Amino acid sequence: MNEQATSGSAVLEINDLAVGLGGAARSQRVIDGISLHVRERETLCVVGESGSGKSVTALTVMGLLPKRVLTPVGGSVRLAGEELLSASSKRLRQLRATTMAMIFQEPMTALNPVVPIGRQIDEVLRVHTDLDARARRQRILQMMEQVRLPEIERIFASYPHRLSGGQRQRIMIAMALVLKPKLLIADEPTTALDVTTQKQILTLIRDLQRDHGTAVLFITHDMGVVAEIADRVAVMRNGKLVETGPLDTILRAPTMEYTRNLLSSVPSLVPRPPRPRTDEPVVLEANELGKIYREHSFFGHAREVAAAQDVTLTLRKGRTLGIVGESGSGKSTVARCILRLIDPTSGRVRLAGHEISNLSRRLLRSHRRRIQIIFQDPYRSLNPRITVGETIAEGPVNFGVPHADALAKSRELLELVGLPPDAISRFPHQFSGGQRQRIAIARALALDPDVLVADEAVSALDVSVQAQVLDLLDEIQTRLGVALLFITHDLRVAAQICDDVAVMQHGRVVEHGSAAQVLTSPQQAYTRSLIDAAPGRGWDFANFRPVETAAMS
Amino acid sequence: MAIETLPQASLPVTRPFGRRLGFLTSTPIITAATVCLGLITALAILAPVLPLHDPLQLAPAQRLKPASAQFLLGTDAYGRDLLSRIIYGGRISLLIGLGAAVCSIGVGLVIGLISGFFRWIDAVMMRIMDGLMAIPSILLAIAVISLSGASLTTVLVAITIPEIPRVARLVRSVVLSAREEPYVEAAISVGSSMGKIMWRHLMPNTIAPLIVQGTYVCASAILTEAILSFLGAGISPETPTWGNIMAEGRAFFQVKPSLIFWPGLMLSLAILSVNLIGDAARDALDPRMRQRGGEA
């Protein structure tokens, strides 16, 4: 994408790098034989799933590996020709911020909460330059303007908690680039942000890179982001380099099997072919559902925050309804109100013909079996002290099924979700994230629910695992005819699994319709901006080609 | 997420709660503490069958004798055998330590579970606990004892009361954070009753922290009992307890310092051992609970 990609000298050269656990030379290697280079004005995207070693590579360059835990054991890392692995810690300190700088994934925690923003950027200048206070301030404000922050004077004096995630990431970028380093390392800098903010930050990095001529080492797990920002791509897996090449080559004609699989796992933004409309009965109906939180402040009046307002949804047997929206849009609140994990403040919920929004906790219990939930975090949604079999059997036992029968059912369900029957007597920690999510699905199915709520159920998973779990949900729906309420922030996922989509913003449904209609010809500006911001929307990854313009318009 | 490739390190170590006692010998120092506490306990239990002088036998002719073959550590101001009194003193200390741990955990667990689960009780309960915590434990204990007389039971009650709020607060905080876990919400949505959720999903989370807290209460109780006896507000002076022996020794400190140092050493070793075992238990069972409140 960058016409100058091939020109310029190499800013960063990594050759045959190996990083071992602990200090010993023959210890287990988390990174083995990585060779990369990044030139001036070039963006190299390092892409890989969790455990691929991409972040460790970045931290090795910065000399920020956790001491005594990870140690470089071989190879070389050269920054503008200078060897870093053998450099003294004093020299590394001098190079940081001046020649190489880094921004991190979590903007919410990457800034010191008790020091004003201005002073945190000022530290960089104080350590590395001889500028006086006025000149430093000038330089900082100028940099803050370059990262397009509003009201820079105010933000200069503010503490981080006053700023949004996107603003904090801009501050991080300002801090990283204030001394115009040759190399910027960005470790998943937009992963924690909403798509619209992500788009702004990606554009910002791109623009600043063009202005400053910076070399960027960009680490991500998201192929969409890769397609947006990379000049060249390096694919990593299990600490090894799988392949590397120009963006176009990798996306169109990857040579390695792993890369092909990775690309074909990326769900397409183009909605899947619509399923025929059905006249199956409505199993779930929410009418003008609302949830208002009252914050009691000590002085003055209670403040009211509407987490959800006037939400009306209908879901038929065997269909999938997606609720999409950015963080804070109220999509999870709606799900939890429907499940009565929290109590709605207004509106009605009808579940298989029964009104449940005003039932007492006791009366509600008998209806619980009709609606079940799968949570986002597979590490926290299973009790670590209880065996998988008992976890799945808990629901049926609650409803009077004899314990032995419930366990037998657990075994069947494990098979259904693709786990070996001996999983029944094992504990959750013995399974990977994807496997745990399968267990959570089995638990949800144990009660033969009419409705399954998946609250960001695939968001914490790697893209290849995500594809498998989505396939599983689809298969289960076909076999059991269960209705699926699918909550996600990811339009790609929504496009692949939903029949209907409701887009939420600020607690309200702003657009509601069939997936094909909402995602290909959105009526509302907000929906359009969401789709616009989806990274890599120009690429049809699974088919190794750009999206045909006909499908987009 | 940055160091995602650390094998295992990023995974929460959530092995099912096993009754592993391996931590008792995890390092040489912990092993020494385990052995030391074992010895003190064995001596205390076996005291009546050991060839010792009667710890209560007054012998005015043998006052303040130095160490000898007959009296290995010498005698006190009433001619009683110091070694025998120290060994018998261990019985009271360990009994108080264990008793206070069991009682405070029993009461604290109930209060904590109830407070963690029922909001309307919680507010009242926690104000009461705050109030109790505001009273310095030694003052609270001596006030209780001075009013109801110094028996083993009152001393135990007086030492246990100030420990209860700490246990209750601990249990409450564990319950409150465990309630927010998705697996508890999952249990609610599969229709489990409140009782079942409490018993099956919340209670087990409190076991590890309570074992750890129990050892700290035990150490703290042994210490408090000694202080009470030392101040003259504990169990009646003729009963051999480490604090009582030292209290009597105060008057003769410049003449015979061993009356203070030997029981002081035993007391310190016992508390040190229990504390070290508590730390080891914490590291083994409950790595998250690194901090430790202000127990006396």
Added chain:
Amino acid sequence: MFGYLVRRILAAIPVMGVVALFVFLLLRLTPGDPAAIIAGDNASPEQLERIRTMLGLNEPLYVQFFTWIGRLLRGDLGVSLISNVPVLTMIGQRIEPSISIAVATIILSILVAVPLGTIAAWKHGTWIDRFVMVLSVVGFSVPVFVIGYVLIQIFAIDLRWLPVQGYRSIAAGFGPFFERIILPTCTLSFIYIALIARMTRAAMLDVLNEDYVRTARAKGLRETAVLLRHGLRNAAVPVITVIGTGFALLISGVVVTESVFNLPGIGRLTVDAVLARDYPVIQAMILLTSALYVAVNLLVDVAYTLLDPRIRY
């Protein structure tokens, strides 16, 4: 922030209410006639009657309580049963030694413990760390009076550097005063140092794992700047908290230390009152020390707002 402070102050009221109720009920709910408990077994009927009227024990319970609270609020803590001196006067006469060693201990402990804990966390896993940890367990475990006697034996008896026991008012000259509070202060500091050092280490370990510390390193700051500006500033809140909650420990320690070193402070006063069953004095001491504890923790709450800009309500 103003709202936050008002809230904290209002929250302290029920706490003190519980303390007052506890102190009040302690005497009334103890089995037996309260007057007999106070006067002892061989008191004459006249003595008992005198105590009953002095404490208002003939009134209904709630009348007693509100009369008593009313007096408290007017600053009337009662009169000693033994000496007939107002309790407040007695406390005023004996407070200097207690305040002196308490203040000296807090200063000494913070000066020693915070650097120790910081270094231990920074050098996590090395011998320095282990040394500090062992030191802190020992500090927790060895009783105050044992430490006191060991120090007396070494520095007063064997080396003869310092006086064994006793107290001189600061009004009589700083030298003699200082000489006599060194040992009590060191004795009392042990456990407080152990407590603060341990918490500093734990808090620093947590903070040093935070992302913003990594950011600070990525900026090319020196380790000392990372530790102090980004580490300790953020670790300060839990450390200050433990200084506040540890204050209860300090009060208990003062009582014992004064007995060991024969200091005429309010700790001694309390112990003597307990032995003589001088109930008004005991009552007043519990109330005062608890109020002090609550006040110190209120100060800690105020300190939070200065240390952490996120705390506003």
